[in-house]
Amino acid sequence: MSIIRKTYNYFYSPDRVFVRRLLNLVGFIPVNLQIFKLAFAHKSSTSDKAYAMQNNERLEFLGDAILGTIVAEYLFQKYPSENEGFLTKMRSKIVKRKSLNKIGEKMGLDLLLSEYNQTRLSKSMLGNAVEALVGAVYLEKGYKPTKKFVIKKILRNYVDVHELENYDDNYKSQLLEWCQKHGQTISYKLLARYKFEKRDRFKVAVIIDGKKVAVADDFNKKSAEQTASEKAMHTLGIMEPEIEQD
């Protein structure tokens, strides 16, 4: 039965273009095409938002959990002597919104998304579709094949784990490097120190070539300097700002 259904899906279905694209993407022909179509249906495209089953948000919820677990296990096995802090940090580098959006883009999910949605594509729709697709694969195949799919088709193709290990999210040192390269002076100035909910809070500015480029607040000076440096990098166009959910 399922082979007949698959053959039909492949050769005779009106969805044969979709099926071929899916085959490329996930490595098998799904029996339940409906779930995979749902994975690419953004909520803005469903006529009635009350029908939870008509968009990919539920699949995204499921896929987000499954993807997180597969990545957790992958790192757990790959780094047998690293502690929980390292594993948590590595995982968040892989599954954070910005990374998933990039993965979705590299997987070419924009093609499928634009077919199933009338709205303009946003970057976060790509990352959400990655999660929803993982959810759909899980419902179709179960945990082990989904693990294989995620590791072979996503992690190995689009995630450079070793690069992530060394990935520098120290914005202060990145900004310093940039200033040195461009012959600009850089300094940090404490603008204010005040109490907030009984805790000390610090307001810090980054001064580049005598000009106040960015300001940030935090509960310690170092974190405020980091955030201010990150903001300065956006202002100076050195780094694109992280795009959050829309």
Place this chain on the structure above:
Amino acid sequence: MSIIRKTYNYFYSPDRVFVRRLLNLVGFIPVNLQIFKLAFAHKSSTSDKAYAMQNNERLEFLGDAILGTIVAEYLFQKYPSENEGFLTKMRSKIVKRKSLNKIGEKMGLDLLLSEYNQTRLSKSMLGNAVEALVGAVYLEKGYKPTKKFVIKKILRNYVDVHELENYDDNYKSQLLEWCQKHGQTISYKLLARYKFEKRDRFKVAVIIDGKKVAVADDFNKKSAEQTASEKAMHTLGIMEPEIEQD
């Protein structure tokens, strides 16, 4: 081989008390006892904190992800017409620290923890041990049996999903109810409204029988009132404060 090992573990192992307790807890005799012992070893009890493999934090990292996924799938299947927001909320009610600590207590994990640790038990050690135990079951058995274990031995025994559906985390209405029952007057007073990081922030007090019982800040008045009500419930001893990681 594994049957011989299991028989040995059950009848002849010096750990037979531990093995019997585990059998009660997880429903099978583990081949790899070492992993299960690790699940109950808190980091404070390991002589050298640098050895990540000597305490349960890595297992906790893995188990936390797996438990989250199993609960996500369980809710996804149980509530086919609820949206992502409902599922997310329900899941966090089940897997939040406070619930896991209670589950660990009901499972009797304190017995096993006190055997493997010299330090005084804290509530959060119980919740962490639940996660680490799920991680150990996963490493021993794989995903499907772990799902069965979590649903049969944890969710069905210790989580009342329907009660959680109706569980009221509206502290304001709970406090109001308490005041009415105890014949006390209650009112909220806006103490201050100020700017914080360019956003309005509200400082609110709960006044019970003319006395300021608790104060809270938030970016909107309603949330500040909720938080202040929660604090007031702790102060008045109506509700135990949520215990976070220690």
